[in-house]
Amino acid sequence: MAVDTRLFVAMTLVYLVIIIGLGYLGYRRTKESDDYMVAGRKIHPVVLALSYGATFISTSAIVGFGGVAAQLGMGMIWLTVLNIGLGIFIAFVFFGKRTRQIGHKLRAVTFPDLMGKCYGSPFMQYAAGLVIVLGMPLYTAAILIGGAQFITSTLQIPYTTALLAFAAIVALYVIIGGLIAVMYTDALQGGIMLVGMTVLLVLTYIRLGGVVEAHTVLAGMSDLVPEALAAGGMTGWASMPAFGSSIWLTLVTTLVLGVGIGVLAQPQLVVRFMTVKDSRALNRAVLVGGPFILMMTGVAFTAGALTNVYFYQTEGVTALAAATNGNVDTIIPNFINASMPDLFVVVFMLALLAAAMSTLSSLFHTMGTSLGFDVMRRTGTEKATMRPIRLATVTMIVVSIVLAFIMPGSIIARATAMFMGLCASAFLPTYAHAMYSSRPSLRAAKMSLATGTAAWFAWTAFVHVKESAALGLSNLLFGVPAVLSAPWQDVDPLVIALPLSAAALLVGWALDRHEVTADTEESAGAA
Amino acid sequence: MFGITDPAIWVGYLLALAFTLACLVYGLLNWNNGVEEQRDGS
Numbered sequence: 404m405a406v407d408t409r410l411f412v413a414m415t416l417v418y419l420v421i422i423i424g425l426g427y428l429g430y431r432r433t434k435e436s437d438d439y440m441v442a443g444r445k446i447h448p449v450v451l452a453l454s455y456g457a458t459f460i461s462t463s464a465i466v467g468f469g470g471v472a473a474q475l476g477m478g479m480i481w482l483t484v485l486n487i488g489l490g491i492f493i494a495f496v497f498f499g500k501r502t503r504q505i506g507h508k509l510r511a512v513t514f515p516d517l518m519g520k521c522y523g524s525p526f527m528q529y530a531a532g533l534v535i536v537l538g539m540p541l542y543t544a545a546i547l548i549g550g551a552q553f554i555t556s557t558l559q560i561p562y563t564t565a566l567l568a569f570a571a572i573v574a575l576y577v578i579i580g581g582l583i584a585v586m587y588t589d590a591l592q593g594g595i596m597l598v599g600m601t602v603l604l605v606l607t608y609i610r611l612g613g614v615v616e617a618h619t620v621l622a623g624m625s626d627l628v629p630e631a632l633a634a635g636g637m638t639g640w641a642s643m644p645a646f647g648s649s650i651w652l653t654l655v656t657t658l659v660l661g662v663g664i665g666v667l668a669q670p671q672l673v674v675r676f677m678t679v680k681d682s683r684a685l686n687r688a689v690l691v692g693g694p695f696i697l698m699m700t701g702v703a704f705t706a707g708a709l710t711n712v713y714f715y716q717t718e719g720v721t722a723l724a725a726a727t728n729g730n731v732d733t734i735i736p737n738f739i740n741a742s743m744p745d746l747f748v749v750v751f752m753l754a755l756l757a758a759a760m761s762t763l764s765s766l767f768h769t770m771g772t773s774l775g776f777d778v779m780r781r782t783g784t785e786k787a788t789m790r791p792i793r794l795a796t797v798t799m800i801v802v803s804i805v806l807a808f809i810m811p812g813s814i815i816a817r818a819t820a821m822f823m824g825l826c827a828s829a830f831l832p833t834y835a836h837a838m839y840s841s842r843p844s845l846r847a848a849k850m851s852l853a854t855g856t857a858a859w860f861a862w863t864a865f866v867h868v869k870e871s872a873a874l875g876l877s878n879l880l881f882g883v884p885a886v887l888s889a890p891w892q893d894v895d896p897l898v899i900a901l902p903l904s905a906a907a908l909l910v911g912w913a914l915d916r917h918e919v920t921a922d923t924e925e926s927a928g929a930a
Numbered sequence: 931m932f933g934i935t936d937p938a939i940w941v942g943y944l945l946a947l948a949f950t951l952a953c954l955v956y957g958l959l960n961w962n963n964g965v966e967e968q969r970d971g972s
Contacts, residue, residue, distance in 0.1 A: 477934070480942040487949040496956065500964070618933025642936035682964025690957020697950045 411557060411749045418595075418753060419572065422588050422760070426576025429584025439581030439789050440512035440772055441677045446586055448684040452691035453593030454586040454761070455675050459490060459666060460596065460699040461762035462549040462755050467816035468700065470731035471658065472707030473722035473738075474632075476640035477621075478654050479704040485663025486700050491692040494667055499676040499685045501838040506677035513769075514670035514830075515777035517677070521837035522845045530852055531830065532777030535670050536770060538825045540799065543766040544806035545818035549732070550759035551807070556736065557752050566807060573760050574800050577767045578793050582678065585764045592757035597695060599754025600702045602747055603739070607706045610742050611713060620712045627711075627721055640708045649893045656895035657820050665823025665897065668830035671769040703735070710738040717741070732815055770803070771796025820895070821863065821870065828855035828900035832908040847911030855904025862896035870896075 433439050446454075472479040502517070511517035515535065519528025551566035558565070576584045611617035618641060625639030636648020644651040666672065679685060710722040718725060727733040739751050775795025810818070832855070833848045864876045865886045871877045872884035885892040931940040 477939045478942070480939065480946060483946045484942055484949060487946060487953065492949060492953055492956070615933040622933060622935055639936075641934050641939060643938040683960075683962065684964075686960035686964055687957055689953050690961075693950045693953020693957075697946060701946055 407745050407749065408558065410745070411752055414749055414753055415756065418756070421591065422572070423576065425587040425591060426580045426584040429576065429580025429582075429587055432583050433581045433789075436789055436792075437512065438583055439792065440776070441506075441674065442582040442586055444507065444678060445680050446583075446675075446678040446684070448679065448687035449691055450586055450590040451675060451679055451684060452688035452695060454589035454765075455672060455688070456692055456695040456699065457589040457593035457596060457758065457761035458671055458675070458765040459486075459696070459762075460758060461546050461819070462553065462759040463545060463762075463815045463819045464700055465596075465600075465703045465755060465758055466549060466553070466732055466735045467819065468658070468662075469703035469707035469735040470726070470733070471816055472704040473710045473726075473734040474731050475637065475644070475650060475654055476642065477704065477708045478643045479658065479707070480701065481655070481659045482663055483697065483701040483704060485659060486666065486696050487693050489663055490666040491689060491696055494672070495676075495685050495689045495692065498667065498673070498834070498838060500682045502673060502676040503679060503682065503685060505838065511677065513772045513777055514673045515773055517673070518830075518833065518837060518848070519777070522843055522848050524845050524848075527833075527845070527848060527852070528777050530849075531670075532773040534825070534829050534852075534856060535773040536778055536799070538822060538829075539670075539766055539770050539773075540803045540806050541810075541818050542822035543763065543770065543799075543803040544810050545815045545822075546759055546763045546766065547803060547807040548810060549815045550756070550763065552732070553736065553752070553755055553759070563808075566804065569759070570763075570800060570804050573763045574767060574797070577764050577771070578796055581789075582674075582768055585768050586675070586678065588764060589761045592761040593695065595750075595757040596754045596761075597698055599751045599757075600698050603706055603743075603751060604698070604702045606743055606747060607709055607713075611709060611716075617709055617712055620716075621709060624711060624715060624721075627715070629721065629723065640711050647890065649889060652890055652893040653895075656893075656898045657824075658816075661820045661824045661827075661895045661897045664831070664901065665820075665825075665827040668826045668834050669823065670773070670826070670830070671765040673834070674769065706738075707735060710734055713738060713742055767796060767800055767803075770799035774799055817869065824895060824897035824900070825856070825859050827897055828859040828904050830855075831901065832905040836908055836912070844912045844915040846915050847908045850911035851904045851908035854907035855900050858900035858903045859896045862899050866892055866899075867894070867896050868892040 437443055468479065505521065506517050509520040511520050515528045515531035518531045519525055547566060547570060550569045551562055554560065554565035554569055555562045576588060608614050608617055622639065622641035625642065628637050628639060632650065635650040636645040637650050638644060644654060676685065714720050714722050714725040722734045725734065725737060727737065739748055743751065772792055775792035779791060779795060829852055832851045836847060837843045863870045864874050865871055868885040877886055878884055934940045
């Protein structure tokens with residue numbers, strides 16, 4: 404590849420030395436379990452914003468979803484709209500402040516712990532912890548795969564070595580330094596990502612002759628859309644797919660809504676709201692977070708779509724045709740390698756490594772605390788001890804590594820969307836109810852969590868054909884890859900499971916209120 | 931707009947920029963708000 408390997412290795416070593424240094428700093432500042440779990444509740448707002456953003460944006464968002472934008476076009480910008488509007492503004496202003504206040508008051512240290520304490524129910528803590536322990540390794544493995552693929556292609560080392568070394572380095576500072584180390588390293592990684600994506604945007608437009616010129620050429624390429632994609636409803640790379648077509652449904656329901664809404668209830672992000680001392684820090688973090696996300700996904704999706712112009716002008720083919728073995732995850736790295744100066748290739752590769760590490764470290768930490776604290780010790784009131792949590796973290800890391808060796812290589816974007824869909828379906832109504840109800844109903848929460856999780860799994864395993872065909876359960880039981888036909892089999896599980904989860908919450912809440920009213924009337928009658 | 935003819939795309943870009951601006955304005959306007967809660971909550 405084009406990158407100067409010696410330069411990349413030298414810069415990576417410097418970067419790793421700083422990362423390990425920050426990990427050690429986290430270790431020195433971790434005196435008790437609150438430090439390990441919620442970073443002592445005194446994180447600086449800029450560190451919070453960069454950590455939240457860097458965790459939110461993985462290699463998957465840049466390489467995986469950037470590759471999807473190269474394939475499906477600029478319609479992906481709607482995901483950026485939701486990323487900033489919901490993922491930052493609504494998340495920080497409406498959820499973040501309540502989470503911090505309530506989490507601080509109840510001394511909650513994890514997302515499941517927060518749920519358990521809000522509802523006064525160890526069951527809620529245990530169940531939420533279990534959803535994380537069972538669902539998050541899928542996403543973690545996808546991040547591991549993305550990171551290892553990138554290291555393999557950049558450094559020309561065996562895939563197994565890359566995967567194990569990548570996991571080991573991140574595991575080291577997560578296990579010893581807890582959330583302080585994770586957030587400090589996240590902030591550095593976020594800074595590197597910001598530099599990388601800013602340069603990518605500027606150089607892409609310079610390379611393609613300017614903003615208007617690049618967009619005009621892209622808009623004029625609509626007759627080059629491959630037949631298979633045109634049949635699915637794609638109209639070009641600078642226009643939305645035909646309304647209601649299978650590609651429109653995938654773009655809007657899975658990619659835009661699935662990922663855009665899913666981010667609101669991700670445990671590894673929610674816990675960050677509890678790491679600051681006051682709401683002022685959250686207000687200040689909003690100022691940094693919005694522009695940061697715009698420069699991440701906004702740039703990735705724009706540059707991703709524009710790779711079509713570059714490959715057409717230089718090789719006479721579309722980006723998809725230029726992808727290695729048809730894998731869309733290779734489009735962005737191929738574009739960078741082919742079109743950018745050597746020094747920037749190194750900077751961008753470092754940014755990708757940073758993106759993978761920042762997300763991975765947060766997932767390792769969240770899975771470890773969920774297993775070691777919420778699932779194994781669901782007492783709810785006792786103070787956490789660090790040793791079992793560190794052991795649980797090691798266990799979950801091993802599980803994720805094993806899964807990464809089993810899962811297919813082109814799963815990055817899909818696994819990300821799946822995890823976010825599961826989080827929103829299982830947790831979002833319950834989380835919102837806990838934050839905004841003065842007397843949250845436990846029955847409503849249980850019904851919502853169970854309904855959302857069950858509906859998501861059922862739709863994933865039996866209807867949404869992209870997953871149900873791969874899982875094989877539908878074929879085994881019913882002899883067909885999906886039990887419903889188009890357009891239902893193109894509708895993302897989140898679009899079905901989230902409304903059902905919300906409806907279950909409302910039904911449970913209404914039942915509770917009805918019983919309370921009946922009891923009150925009975926008491927009044929007896930008196 | 932800027933070479934993009936489909937309104938469904940450029941409206942998306944405008945909204946992404948508008949939300950970013952909203953984040954900036956909100957952060958600036960509330961730069962020093964929210965300290966009291968800490969004393970209440972502690």
